[in-house]
Amino acid sequence: MAIEVVTFDLDNTLWDVEPALKRAEEAQRAWLLQHRPGTIEHHDHASLWEFKKDVFRRHPELAHHVSHFRLQTLKELQRLAGYSEAEAESGAKGAFAEFLIERQRVDLYAEALEVLQQLAGRYKLGALTNGNADIYKTDAAEYFDFAFLAEDVGASKPAPDMFHAALDLTGAKPGNVAHVGDNPEHDIAGAKSVGFHTVWMNQAGIEWPGGEPADRKIANLRELPAALESLAAG
Numbered sequence: 001m002a003i004e005v006v007t008f009d010l011d012n013t014l015w016d017v018e019p020a021l022k023r024a025e026e027a028q029r030a031w032l033l034q035h036r037p038g039t040i041e042h043h044d045h046a047s048l049w050e051f052k053k054d055v056f057r058r059h060p061e062l063a064h065h066v067s068h069f070r071l072q073t074l075k076e077l078q079r080l081a082g083y084s085e086a087e088a089e090s091g092a093k094g095a096f097a098e099f100l101i102e103r104q105r106v107d108l109y110a111e112a113l114e115v116l117q118q119l120a121g122r123y124k125l126g127a128l129t130n131g132n133a134d135i136y137k138t139d140a141a142e143y144f145d146f147a148f149l150a151e152d153v154g155a156s157k158p159a160p161d162m163f164h165a166a167l168d169l170t171g172a173k174p175g176n177v178a179h180v181g182d183n184p185e186h187d188i189a190g191a192k193s194v195g196f197h198t199v200w201m202n203q204a205g206i207e208w209p210g211g212e213p214a215d216r217k218i219a220n221l222r223e224l225p226a227a228l229e230s231l232a233a234g
């Protein structure tokens, strides 16, 4: 069965997300220290994590909206520090803007551009992310035909919504699509449930956690073109 469309997870599939997240958190913190003093000084990583978990418990509706969730957390932190509703609103926007600049300044894996260029000549390429990365802000932008974010679609992988959005947009049948991602549940189980072919990107070299395995697995994007060829060969 011919592969016509290849959909990609982004974080930890086309780049290592940790350095970008770390820079982003630092940029957000620096903004708060300067513009909303008293908000974050007494928090460390662990206490912020607890705070976020509490926000999450009270706002389950934000589960698929990572950006709104972060804005809500930032707002509540400032309210607790004594800032007014209006100050907290504008402060959340200000700090989040700083976060997002660094969050989207990702370093693609060294081989990614060459591989994506090669694939773009053969397949339609799409991005499906649960996060707030933007493929169109990276050097790989020109190779992508479409991109969906969970927060735009209203549901995160492994829910079928983003996969279905890719089918609707391309007009492809599930059997003509391969999804590539690092997360066994979100990417592999999710894509399998809608009938996509699956390629597990395991750059980190972890053990498969169990459950139905991906159709192919790769440890480096360089292996992807051959993996896609072999899927089409059956």
Ligand SMILES: [Mg+2]
Binding pocket: 009, 010, 011, 012, 013, 181, 182, 183
């Ligand atoms: Mg990922």
